[in-house]
Amino acid sequence: xxxxxxxxxxxxxxxxxxxxxxxxxxxxxxxxxxxxxxxxxxxxxxxxxxxxxxxxxxxxxxxxxxxxxxxxxxxxxxxxxxxxxxxxxxxxxxxxxxxxxxxxxxxxxxxxxxxxxxxxxxxxxxxxxxxxxxxxxxxxxxxxxxxxxxxxxxxxxxxxxxxxxxxxxxxxxxxxxx
Amino acid sequence: xxxxxxxxxxxxxxxxxxxxxxxxxxxxxxxxxxxxxxxxxxxxxxxxxxxxxxxxxxxxxxxxxxxxxxxxxxxxxxxxxxxxxxxxxxxxxxxxxxxxxxxxxxxxxxxxxxxxxxxxxxxxxxxxxxxxxxxxxxxxxxxxxxxxxxxxxxxxxxxxxxxxxxxxxxxxxxxxxxxxxxxxxxxxxx
Numbered sequence: 001x002x003x004x005x006x007x008x009x010x011x012x013x014x015x016x017x018x019x020x021x022x023x024x025x026x027x028x029x030x031x032x033x034x035x036x037x038x039x040x041x042x043x044x045x046x047x048x049x050x051x052x053x054x055x056x057x058x059x060x061x062x063x064x065x066x067x068x069x070x071x072x073x074x075x076x077x078x079x080x081x082x083x084x085x086x087x088x089x090x091x092x093x094x095x096x097x098x099x100x101x102x103x104x105x106x107x108x109x110x111x112x113x114x115x116x117x118x119x120x121x122x123x124x125x126x127x128x129x130x131x132x133x134x135x136x137x138x139x140x141x142x143x144x145x146x147x148x149x150x151x152x153x154x155x156x157x158x159x160x161x162x163x164x165x166x167x168x169x170x171x172x173x174x175x176x177x178x
Numbered sequence: 179x180x181x182x183x184x185x186x187x188x189x190x191x192x193x194x195x196x197x198x199x200x201x202x203x204x205x206x207x208x209x210x211x212x213x214x215x216x217x218x219x220x221x222x223x224x225x226x227x228x229x230x231x232x233x234x235x236x237x238x239x240x241x242x243x244x245x246x247x248x249x250x251x252x253x254x255x256x257x258x259x260x261x262x263x264x265x266x267x268x269x270x271x272x273x274x275x276x277x278x279x280x281x282x283x284x285x286x287x288x289x290x291x292x293x294x295x296x297x298x299x300x301x302x303x304x305x306x307x308x309x310x311x312x313x314x315x316x317x318x319x320x321x322x323x324x325x326x327x328x329x330x331x332x333x334x335x336x337x338x339x340x341x342x343x344x345x346x347x348x349x350x351x352x353x354x355x356x357x358x359x360x361x362x363x364x365x366x367x368x
Contacts, residue, residue: 015223015226015227015230018230019226019229019230019233022230022233022234022237023233025233025237025240026233026236026237026270028240029236029237029239029240029241029266030270032240032243032244033240033243033262033263033266033267036243036247036259036262036263037259037263037267039252039259040256040259040260040263045251045252045253176199177199177200177203
């Protein structure tokens with residue numbers, strides 16, 4: 001089998017080889033453009049997220065896939081589930097809005113809490129931060145798909161496995177003609 | 179990535195003869211060699227170059243969107259992203275149309291001078307999934323008369339590939355030459 005593996009590549013002429021590289025590029029760019037397209041449609045910088053912790057049980061479990069929207073004209077309301085970023089943390093947090101103050105000019109500040117946590121999120125926010133504002137919000141949960149995200153979680157827990165899978169796919173696409 | 183010419187020492191091409199795509203590609207290559215070698219035609223790359231340009235444009239647009247989004251994070255880059263995403267999918271559509279209606283499986287376009295005109299030969303092939311029948315279609319366009327002639331042959335892979343998975347160039351050559359001559363003769367009769 002290994003004898004055949006690189007034969008296709010060796011026999012290609014210049015144009016066929018360029019096409020092979022470009023078609024690999026197009027697989028990657030298609031995925032990228034779908035993601036960017038979703039960003040534009042939903043208005044959220046990360047339209048799909050995976051729930052990583054059990055802090056929102058029983059609403060969301062670890063491994064659920066969430067779809068987010070972030071339309072600027074929709075106001076944030078108490079009881080909604082928001083995904084927000086906190087300075088100094090890489091991973092966004094999915095929690096429910098607990099208290100909210102809105103001014104006449106439309107600016108809001110709000111406090112969040114995980115359904116399964118016994119205290120609110122002030123301990124999670126950046127040092128000295130008491131409220132979240134609109135700019136911290138990544139999106140609001142609009143729908144979810146249970147368990148699908150477990151794949152992502154396992155992939156991130158075993159990075160070597162992830163890179164092995166990706167490398168195998170890349171080699172297959174690059175080496176196999178059409 | 180070696181450029182092969184039949185004038186060089188014949189390279190032995192061994193393929194997995196049970197892999198339909200590999201067998202088709204290898205026979206396509208052999209037929210291309212017949213045109214550029216024995217039949218002394220000049221290969222024209224315009225068709226495949228067109229496809230390469232479309233692909234390169236699409237990948238370029240995607241890379242540009244990636245770079246722009248990195249430099250100006252999302253809400254700012256919205257307009258550029260809209261333009262990039264829509265042009266990317268339009269390009270993909272054009273590419274699909276190009277390969278289905280313009281390329282139609284043509285793997286070699288060869289130009290042959292005769293008199294003060296040109297004959298253009300287009301060879302295309304297709305193989306059905308899980309089938310061993312190789313369909314070769316040869317189209318000749320004469321720039322003098324502006325007429326188009328077509329001939330085709332359907333043969334099993336087994337006719338072109340020996341038991342070890344080696345392409346038998348002499349059989350491919352004779353098969354292509356037969357088609358080539360039939361198209362030329364047909365022309366003379368009329």
